[in-house]
Amino acid sequence: MGRTANSDREGISELTTGRLSVYLRCLTFLESQGQKTVSSHELAEKFHLNSAQIRKDLACFGEFGTRGVGYDVSRLRRQLVETLGIDRVRNAIIVGAGNLGMALADYAGFNSNGFHIVAMLDTDASKTGKTSRQGIPVVAWERLGELVRRNRVDIGIIAVPGEHAQHVYDALADAGVLAVLNFAPVQIRLRHGVKVKSVDLRINLESLSFHLKNVEDGVIA
Amino acid sequence: MGRTANSDREGISELTTGRLSVYLRCLTFLESQGQKTVSSHELAEKFHLNSAQIRKDLACFGEFGTRGVGYDVSRLRRQLVETLGIDRVRNAIIVGAGNLGMALADYAGFNSNGFHIVAMLDTDASKTGKTSRQGIPVVAWERLGELVRRNRVDIGIIAVPGEHAQHVYDALADAGVLAVLNFAPVQIRLRHGVKVKSVDLRINLESLSFHLKNVEDGVIA
DNA sequence: GCATGTGAATGGATTCACAGCT
DNA sequence: AGCTGTGAATCCATTCACATGC
Numbered sequence: 024m025g026r027t028a029n030s031d032r033e034g035i036s037e038l039t040t041g042r043l044s045v046y047l048r049c050l051t052f053l054e055s056q057g058q059k060t061v062s063s064h065e066l067a068e069k070f071h072l073n074s075a076q077i078r079k080d081l082a083c084f085g086e087f088g089t090r091g092v093g094y095d096v097s098r099l100r101r102q103l104v105e106t107l108g109i110d111r112v113r114n115a116i117i118v119g120a121g122n123l124g125m126a127l128a129d130y131a132g133f134n135s136n137g138f139h140i141v142a143m144l145d146t147d148a149s150k151t152g153k154t155s156r157q158g159i160p161v162v163a164w165e166r167l168g169e170l171v172r173r174n175r176v177d178i179g180i181i182a183v184p185g186e187h188a189q190h191v192y193d194a195l196a197d198a199g200v201l202a203v204l205n206f207a208p209v210q211i212r213l214r215h216g217v218k219v220k221s222v223d224l225r226i227n228l229e230s231l232s233f234h235l236k237n238v239e240d241g242v243i244a
Numbered sequence: 245m246g247r248t249a250n251s252d253r254e255g256i257s258e259l260t261t262g263r264l265s266v267y268l269r270c271l272t273f274l275e276s277q278g279q280k281t282v283s284s285h286e287l288a289e290k291f292h293l294n295s296a297q298i299r300k301d302l303a304c305f306g307e308f309g310t311r312g313v314g315y316d317v318s319r320l321r322r323q324l325v326e327t328l329g330i331d332r333v334r335n336a337i338i339v340g341a342g343n344l345g346m347a348l349a350d351y352a353g354f355n356s357n358g359f360h361i362v363a364m365l366d367t368d369a370s371k372t373g374k375t376s377r378q379g380i381p382v383v384a385w386e387r388l389g390e391l392v393r394r395n396r397v398d399i400g401i402i403a404v405p406g407e408h409a410q411h412v413y414d415a416l417a418d419a420g421v422l423a424v425l426n427f428a429p430v431q432i433r434l435r436h437g438v439k440v441k442s443v444d445l446r447i448n449l450e451s452l453s454f455h456l457k458n459v460e461d462g463v464i465a
Numbered sequence: 466g467c468a469t470g471t472g473a474a475t476g477g478a479t480t481c482a483c484a485g486c487t
Numbered sequence: 488a489g490c491t492g493t494g495a496a497t498c499c500a501t502t503c504a505c506a507t508g509c
Binding site: 283284285295296299300302303307308309310311312313314315 | 488489490491492493
C-alpha cells in the first residue's frame with residue numbers, strides 16, 4: 024500500500040524517523056552553508072545510504088521535491104522540523120541527579136532546538152537545591168507532580184539505577200508524562216499511552232566486544 | 245542456509261547480539277535467584293519477544309538447550325559471556341573529559357564485568373591531572389599512543405563535540421584502537437578494520453517528539 | 466536531461482508450525 | 488507431555504528501475 028501524505032502517520036517506523044533526524048541535521052548544516060537545493064543522491068553520499076530510501080522517507084509526508092531539480096534546502100528543513108514536532112519547545116525533566124543525569128542535563132543536544140530541561144529530580148536531600156554547571160536545578164522527588172503540571176512537561180528521562188527504573192516510570196506516568204527516555208538497563212512494563220524509548224549503553228559496549236572477539240578469533244579479516 | 249555452531253559468526257546481525265546481551269543480563273539475575281533452568285517461553289515473557297526468536301538466537305552458537313526441559317541457567321550464562329567476549333577484561337579510554345565523558349567514566353556498566361576504563365583524555369590542560377569522582381584520571385591528549393600501547397586498550401569512546409569527532413576517530417585508529425563507541429552526532433568516515441558504533445542521544449529525543457506530535461494531532465489513540 | 470516519486474523485486478528478520486529428542 | 492531446534496511462511500525494510508514531471 025503506497026503511503027500518501029499525512030495519512031497513516033502511525034505506520035512510520037522508528038528507523039524512518041531516525042533517518043529523518045539525520046537528514047534534518049544535514050539540512051541545517053547545508054542551509055548554514057548557503058546551499059539552496061539538494062538532491063537525494065547528494066544526501067545519499069553524505070551518509071552511506073541509498074538515494075531511493077531517502078526519497079521514500081521524505082515522500083511519506085508529502086511531495087517536497089521538484090523533479091529535475093531536487094529539494095529546496097530551507098523548505099525541506101522546515102518541513103522536517105514540523106514533521107518531527109520540534110517546531111516548538113518541549114519540556115523535559117530528568118529523574119536522577121547522579122553522574123549521568125548531570126551530564127544529560129548539560130548536554131547541548133538536550134537544551135536546544137525544541138527541547139528544554141526544566142529540572143532534575145532526586146530523592147537524595149543532599150543533592151536538592153544544587154544545580155548543574157549550566158544551572159539546571161535539582162529538585163526534591165516529591166515535587167514531581169507539581170513540576171510536571173506547572174511546566175507542561177511531557178518528556179521524562181530516567182537516569183536512575185535499574186532497580187528503581189520501573190517505579191520512576193510509573194510515577195512519571197501518574198504525573199502525566201507521555202514519553203520517557205530510559206537509560207536504565209531494564210525492560211520497562213508499559214502503561215497504555217506512555218511511550219518509552221530505551222538507550223542501553225552497556226549493550227553497545229558488549230556489541231563492540233563481540234566484534235573484537237571475532238577479529239581476534241580470525242572470524243573476520 | 246542454516247547456521248551451524250561456530251561457523252559464519254560474522255553473519256550474525258547486531259540485532260541478534262543486542263538481544264544476547266539482554267538475555268545475559270536476565271540469566272545473571274536468574275542465577276542470582278538460584279533458578280536452575282529456564283525455557284525460551286519464560287524468557288520470551290520477560291521481554292516482549294517471541295520464543296522462537298530466542299531459540300534461534302541461541303542456536304547460532306551451538307545447541308545449549310535440552311528438549312523437554314529448557315536451558316541450564318548457569319551453563320547458558322557462561323556460554324553467552326564467552327560468546328560476547330566479555331570473559332576477560334577489555335580496556336577502554338574515553339576521549340573528552342566534559343560532562344558526558346565524566347559521566348561515562350563513572351558509569352557502573354562501563355567499569356565491571358568485562359570492561360575497564362583506563363583513563364579520560366582531554367586537550368584542556370586545566371582538566372588533566374584531575375580525576376572523576378570514582379578516580380578515573382584525566383590525561384593529556386598527547387599521551388594517547390603511549391596509553392593505548394601500555395594498557396592494551398582496544399576500545400575508544402568518543403565524547404567530544406561533533407566537530408572534533410572525526411579527528412579523534414582517526415587518531416584512535418592510528419593509535420591501534422580497534423573499536424570505537426561514538427557519542428558525537430556525526431557520520432564517521434570509517435577506516436578499514438576500525439569498527440564504530442554510534443549512540444545518538446538527540447535522535448532518541450526527536451523520536452519521542454515525533455510520537456508526541458502524533459498523539460497531539462490525534463493520529464494515534 | 467535530470468531528479469523525484471513509486472510499484473515491483475529483493476533481501477533480512479521475525480514468526481509459525483512441527484519434527485525430533487528427553 | 489514438554490521444549491528445543493529449524494525449515495517454511497510471513498512480514499517488513501531496502502533497493503531497483505522506470506514512469507512522471509520540471
